[in-house]
Amino acid sequence: MESSVGANGRIAKISAHLFPPNSQEPVDNHFVTENSKLRFLVLKFGLVFAVVVLNNDVGIMDCVKVEDGSALSRGDCRAKGGAPGFKVAIVGAAGGIGQPLAMLMKMNPLVSVLHLYDVVNAPGVTADISHMDTGAVVRGFLGQPQLESALTGIDLVIIPAGVPRKPGMTRDDLFKINAGIVRTICEGIAKACPKAIVNLISNPVNSTVPIAAEVFKKAGTYDPKRLLGVTMLDVVRANTFVAEVLGLDPREVDVPVVGGHAGVTILPLLSQVKPPCSFTKEETEYLTNRIQNGGTEVVEAKAGAGSATLSMAYAAVKFADACLRGLRGDAGVVECAFVASEVTELPFFATKVRLGRGGAEEIYQLGPLNEYERVGLEKAKTELAASIQKGVSFIKK
Numbered sequence: 001m002e003s004s005v006g007a008n009g010r011i012a013k014i015s016a017h018l019f020p021p022n023s024q025e026p027v028d029n030h031f032v033t034e035n036s037k038l039r040f041l042v043l044k045f046g047l048v049f050a051v052v053v054l055n056n057d058v059g060i061m062d063c064v065k066v067e068d069g070s071a072l073s074r075g076d077c078r079a080k081g082g083a084p085g086f087k088v089a090i091v092g093a094a095g096g097i098g099q100p101l102a103m104l105m106k107m108n109p110l111v112s113v114l115h116l117y118d119v120v121n122a123p124g125v126t127a128d129i130s131h132m133d134t135g136a137v138v139r140g141f142l143g144q145p146q147l148e149s150a151l152t153g154i155d156l157v158i159i160p161a162g163v164p165r166k167p168g169m170t171r172d173d174l175f176k177i178n179a180g181i182v183r184t185i186c187e188g189i190a191k192a193c194p195k196a197i198v199n200l201i202s203n204p205v206n207s208t209v210p211i212a213a214e215v216f217k218k219a220g221t222y223d224p225k226r227l228l229g230v231t232m233l234d235v236v237r238a239n240t241f242v243a244e245v246l247g248l249d250p251r252e253v254d255v256p257v258v259g260g261h262a263g264v265t266i267l268p269l270l271s272q273v274k275p276p277c278s279f280t281k282e283e284t285e286y287l288t289n290r291i292q293n294g295g296t297e298v299v300e301a302k303a304g305a306g307s308a309t310l311s312m313a314y315a316a317v318k319f320a321d322a323c324l325r326g327l328r329g330d331a332g333v334v335e336c337a338f339v340a341s342e343v344t345e346l347p348f349f350a351t352k353v354r355l356g357r358g359g360a361e362e363i364y365q366l367g368p369l370n371e372y373e374r375v376g377l378e379k380a381k382t383e384l385a386a387s388i389q390k391g392v393s394f395i396k397k
């Protein structure tokens with residue numbers, strides 16, 4: 001491929017490899033797409049960007065591939081001076097959750113490479129996020145043909161892909177559309193990054209996690225420790241609402257939330273709140289209802305414009321960061337997640353888990369429950385059993 005800025009040897013080399021012929025290999029800091037018009041625009045954008053960046057000796061282009069296949073210079077796939085880190089992919093990166101999540105992950109010092117994949121609008125989000133002067137190198141991927149490239153070599157995949165609720169809908173009403181989306185993405189993960197940790201956000205989580213597990217089992221890649229349904233938003237809400245009642249800073253409050261991620265399956269264990277405290281019956285009922293219906297509260301307030309996105313992006317980053325610290329080998333990283341479990345008779349259940357190099361390395365028991373929580377647990381299990389079975393049957397049918 002000829003370049004109009006061929007006078008500069010370095011740029012000529014870059015331009016020759018922006019879109020390697022017949023290559024599935026994504027090119028760093030460029031949007032990879034099948035659309036030739038878009039390719040041309042992106043190529044132009046990439047060249048202009050390369051000129052600016054190289055002239056200013058800024059590290060973000062340090063990883064552009066050159067003829068001999070090695071990195072152009074200096075950074076080996078991370079921004080100049082950037083600490084070694086993990087490769088993270090966001091699938092559904094152009095969505096309401098995906099965009100702020102991409103922004104926050106670009107700010108995370110544990111991330112060295114950030115892949116942004118979506119079936120629409122990924123070029124704009126990628127260009128936008130890539131201008132942030134933080135360490136992670138950003139690459140964008142658009143559409144199904146790019147899914148495998150987006151996932152290759154990835155350590156942690158975060159999935160906020162799929163449709164959100166509108167007022168009057170339950171999370172289960174999303175199953176029809178989101179089940180197929182999650183299946184396709186998980187087939188891609190099984191092929192391209194079978195050892196990655198997966199953070200699954202797409203609803204209904206109580207069914208999509210079993211779907212993902214069945215896809216991985218079929219592919220022979222299933223490692224139950226590496227598949228985590230994200231229930232962090234329930235914990236974030238519980239901490240906030242409990243702190244309000246207690247008159248504390250929410251950062252000082254820790255509420256375990258177990259079960260699943262829909263209605264009565266969301267079971268806050270108010271008897272185990274830290275710092276130790278007690279609630280009246282009225283407070284317990286108010287808090288339990290508010291935590292269980294936090295998602296609906298946002299759906300109704302947004303009045304048709306979707307569900308929680310900003311608080312979810314915050315919660316997703318909090319959880320992803322915990323997973324990355326676990327991967328790094330940090331001790332004592334404990335968060336709640338919906339995982340394969342033997343804590344109850346159900347095959348999946350959300351509890352506190354210890355995150356380590358292998359994912360959810362230890363799954364904690366429920367601990368002592370009071371009578372109110374024991375009744376709640378039975379209700380949660382009944383609904384959860386049906387949602388789990390629905391997910392399993394979707395793949396096994």
Ligand SMILES: NC(=O)C1=CN([C@@H]2O[C@H](COP(=O)(O)OP(=O)(O)OC[C@H]3O[C@@H](n4cnc5c(N)ncnc54)[C@H](O)[C@@H]3O)[C@@H](O)[C@H]2O)C=CC1
Pocket residue numbers: 091092093094095096097098117118119120160161162163164165174178181184185200201202203204205230231232233234261306307308309312
């Ligand atoms: N686990 C949790 O606590 C929460 C889960 N959610 C769920 O997260 C999901 C996403 O919510 P929003 O970001 O608000 O929705 P959104 O509609 O704003 O964004 C979804 C994104 O997914 C993309 N997408 C659709 N099909 C795809 C595919 N096959 N591959 C990759 N990307 C695809 C869309 O193009 C869109 O950009 C919903 O299912 C929602 O219910 C939302 C809030 C909390």
Ligand SMILES: O=C([O-])CC(=O)C(=O)O
Pocket residue numbers: 164165171203233294295296298299307308
């Ligand atoms: O309520 C929804 O549909 C989105 C969600 O899962 C939440 O906000 O907890």
